[in-house]
Amino acid sequence: FIFHSIFCSYLLNSHFRNHLFHVVPELETVGLTGAKLACGEGGCGACTVMVSTCDPGSQHIRHYAVNSCLTPICSVHGKAVITTEGIGNSTTRLHPVQERIVKFNGSQCGFCTPGFVMSMYSLLRSNPEPNQQELSEAFQGNLCRCTGYRGIIEGYQTFCTSLLQVLKDLFKCIKCCFVFFQMKPLDPTQEPIFPPELLAL
């Protein structure tokens, strides 16, 4: 019994948990360092990635954001995992989700940024025209200690359906207005497809 208790507490130790069974440490080992292992407990969203899964019956593909620090490796068998590296980069082409957080100064130290990017990206893959409420809900699990959230929210509000309200807010600020007309549009047809080889699983 004593051995069992010691072993269980060992399993629950966050170091052990984070480094042996979950997605984010494995991403690091293959050189994908965008998703960050920070709290390791599902509390900060720095490790957010998008998981895509295909329903074998309806062939409907569902996309959702997960905390990869809490996602067991075995749970993503047959699913696609996309990190911020998979949607764009500063060398070839920034994705509109990455570009808007940059242009609205929504990143300072940048530690939380890949998590915000992937929460927003996952929302847009399921719902290309979210409203303000859906936007706020998508970021419930993401924390930022630097920006005060204003730049992040202002940047991502530009994806909302209430474009009139967004424009009204933007026109309060000449700089934001200027930035708005320089932004790349979202083009859902250019997004990565669900890997066909996973459809057969």
Ligand code: FES
């Ligand atoms: Fe904080 Fe995963 S590292 S939620």
Ligand code: FES
């Ligand atoms: Fe530093 Fe968000 S930019 S934590």
